Amino acid sequence: MKGLGERRALITGAGGQLGLALQAQAPEGWTVVPCRTAALDVTRPDQVRSVLERERPDVVLHAAAYTAVDAAESAVARAEAVNAAGTGVVAEAARAVDARLIYLSTDFVFDGRAGRPYRPEDPTGPLGVYGRTKLEGERRARAVLGDRALVMRTAWVYGAQGHNFLLTMLRLMRERDEVGVVSDQVGTPTWVRSLAAALWAAAARPSLAGVLHWTDAGVASWYDFAVAIQEDALAAGLLARAVPVRPLATEQFPTPARRPPYSVLDKRTAWEALGLPATHWRVHLRQAIRELAGD
Numbered sequence: 001m002k003g004l005g006e007r008r009a010l011i012t013g014a015g016g017q018l019g020l021a022l023q024a025q026a027p028e029g030w031t032v033v034p035c036r037t038a039a040l041d042v043t044r045p046d047q048v049r050s051v052l053e054r055e056r057p058d059v060v061l062h063a064a065a066y067t068a069v070d071a072a073e074s075a076v077a078r079a080e081a082v083n084a085a086g087t088g089v090v091a092e093a094a095r096a097v098d099a100r101l102i103y104l105s106t107d108f109v110f111d112g113r114a115g116r117p118y119r120p121e122d123p124t125g126p127l128g129v130y131g132r133t134k135l136e137g138e139r140r141a142r143a144v145l146g147d148r149a150l151v152m153r154t155a156w157v158y159g160a161q162g163h164n165f166l167l168t169m170l171r172l173m174r175e176r177d178e179v180g181v182v183s184d185q186v187g188t189p190t191w192v193r194s195l196a197a198a199l200w201a202a203a204a205r206p207s208l209a210g211v212l213h214w215t216d217a218g219v220a221s222w223y224d225f226a227v228a229i230q231e232d233a234l235a236a237g238l239l240a241r242a243v244p245v246r247p248l249a250t251e252q253f254p255t256p257a258r259r260p261p262y263s264v265l266d267k268r269t270a271w272e273a274l275g276l277p278a279t280h281w282r283v284h285l286r287q288a289i290r291e292l293a294g295d
Contacts, residue, residue, distance in 0.1 A: 024196075180252070182252075
């Protein structure tokens with residue numbers, strides 16, 4: 001039972017990097033119900049309904065997802081079950097207990113051909129299974145819940161935990177004498193703590209619905225991001241030596257899934273709606289590096 005004035009937030013995918021950040025940054029006045037996959041498997045409708053009926057959250061922060069972009073090209077059924085059908089299951093259960101749903105989506109719903117930052121209302125056109133199934137999750141959440149659903153699209157999320165580009169680059173830079181990184185795919189790195197703060201700000205604003213975009217400010221290629229990681233990690237003592245970072249064209253680094261060549265998101269609507277400052281990705285990268293260094 002909820003106490004007077006208490007707000008409850010249930011987090012799906014609570015064991016992932018975003019789920020952990022959401023728990024660590026929960027504001028005062030919120031009771032957090034973290035649900036890892038074992039406790040809330042979005043592909044099991046009976047389990048999802050049972051958990052939400054028991055917990056009666058005010059808002060569900062839906063961070064559970066199948067995010068292995070390349071693996072999704074061959075694991076189509078699994079990606080659809082989690083990202084599309086699973087989101088529908090969570091939305092139905094949220095509706096049954098009159099909860100809002102904030103669904104985390106991705107820049108991969110776009111094809112990357114616009115040549116300018118994508119606005120929330122722009123036409124979508126995913127290039128692969130991951131983007132397609134996340135877009136279908138958006139549609140199912142909004143179809144079930146209407147203005148009780150908010151879609152938050154983000155991009156290039158990294159942090160001190162989980163599997164992400166920052167941690168991968170640090171490992172490769174320690175292990176190899178040279179690192180090659182794609183230089184013709186452009187977007188915006190997003191610190192997981194920045195994203196968690198945006199999601200909590202959205203949770204505190206019950207009137208928000210529709211689609212918002214959230215990343216850090218600025219623009220980078222994956223190559224730019226890697227070079228910055230090495231510079232800041234050397235300064236923080238996380239790397240003992242510098243290695244050459246070689247720019248690669250996409251065709252030099254073939255992957256099962258096609259990526260959008262330009263997926264910068266226009267965040268102006270979200271910055272205004274959430275009242276949060278626009279912090280450049282380089283600033284947040286330095287903070288993340290300091291966190292890893294224990295400063």
